[in-house]
Amino acid sequence: MGNTLGLAPMGTLPRWSHRREEPLPNPGSFDELHRLCKDVFPAQMEGVKLVVNKVLSSHFQVAHTVHMSALGLPGYHLHTAYAGDWQLSPTETQQAKFLTWQFDGEYRGDDYTATLTLGNPDLIGESVIMVAHFLQSITHRLVLGGELVYHRRPGEEGAILTLAGKYSALHWVATLNVGSGGAHASYYHKANEQVQVGVEFEANTRLQDTTFSFGYHLTLPQADMVFRGLVDSNWCVGAVLEKKMRPLPVTLALGAFLNHWRNRFHCGFSITVG
Template identity: 35%
Template sequence: MGNVIAASQKSSAKIEDKINVSTLPPDPPVNMGLESRLNSDIYLGSTPSSFTEANLEDSQIGTIQSPGTVEDLHKKCKDLFPSVFEGAKLIVSNGINNHFQLSHTFTLSSEGGSGYRFGGTYVGTKMIGPNEAYPILQGDIDPRGNINSTVIHQFGPKLTSRLSVQIQNGKLSASQLTNDYKGDNCTCSLALANLDISKRAGVFVAHYLQSVSSNLALGSELVYQCGRNVPGGEMTMLSAVARYSLGDIVVSGALGAESIHTYYYQKVNEELQVGVELETNYSLKGSTLSVGYQYDLPVTDTCFRGTIDSNGTVGAVLEKKLNPLPFTFLLSGVMSHKQKQFKLGCGLIIG
């Protein structure tokens, strides 16, 4: 479903960007991956991949399964694109026990992101699967008292709820409540974000995704936004979504009144995966093409992710495990040929 929290509300042409873009980094699951550890702050509305109910790789071929959520519709392709960063980062994580983990994140950056954050993750004892347990409580805080927190719980075999809150400068700056219902061959999701009854402001999102066959899933997305900063006081956007999977190939997309977004993913072999993202905006009369890939070298415990887009931006992240020590070294670089800028970052994960 993505984040429905918008930092700015300028025009109806930008409503899709407002709904899907957040300034916060992703959630760190308990069994932290490299990128999720590196970006250890919490994304409002994001669910840790290790606890996500919808796992398409576990679907049985030839059998109609639950299609997962619309939020994860393009997940396979999006995961290939690197999370580039600038400056230096040090992340120290410590697992207290099987249910509780602490993390310390030190960041040094010229872009204003320097500082320290303390984070914690608790996973309950309600086991749903081998890598899935509830409730999940996540949060982090910086020395100025800014807090990000997320609570995820499964109330039944088919209903999962998630509440995310962000507090900045002593005030509630963002909030989001999401409920996902997973049927035998369909999924329904409802989200309510930044609700302010006194100002008559908020964002409502409804998703429906249906498995038509073992390979094809079709659905729709309805977004309603109201508030003083919204042109006309309110706006509504309806989109059609689809995903077609065939073996190691997944094609997905979303078609709206003002834009079309398509994704292509393919697992070439055990080492190489590629993905293509194409976004076309009718009102702006422009398109952006991005190509991403991931190359794994299991022998050397190295993972390389890279991307290039039609705007002339090239980025890459190298992740290297320093076995037998519990260290992971990261090297990031991004170059913008249009702006003639180059940014370099390095990081170390301990734990």
């Protein structure tokens, strides 16, 4: 009896032979490196604030803001926004001269982001402020990059270089910025869908100051409530409670902050409609 040699068709090759590595994700922008940790901390509140947002159409929206505070005079702000290509008249903007101008450019590749910002460049006066950012995804979890800040004006010139790194795991994110101007480190941890915590450390070499902060974020979905709190090394304790008044488009917020070192206390209450 002779030997029989069987060949498998090309379409039936083992699955591992067609395995391809997934492309690296885009790292995002440099300003968003510490965003997850910062969103855990409560925002400072003082006085009473009423915010009413109204979308009149797909091109036009209006916002009213009333703020009353014991630290300053009460104020009212009206903000209108129009998005479209219809110019009512040439006098909508001041076209006589430039007071300040800035150029921003950002390019996002498949696994990297490059950003360049020029502020008030003056070729005659030889003055400019330039900020360059670059982030590169090394792996699916590791991101490395840096920031270069350069400024020049008559009689003065300088540059500050900052290196950055970010490591993202399944339930936590660690970020570090180190440069000649100081250091900024943050750690974000998501315990579950309701509890999130963040730890932040900042050191400024120019001011000779360091700050250590701990924040937590608690979500109560059944009650439509969000609670944020913080404790830092400056003996400051604060918390903000937000409550959505469903089915109405109204959000209530109550916050209080106490600085034991400076013996200062302030609280705030806000209502947001829309």
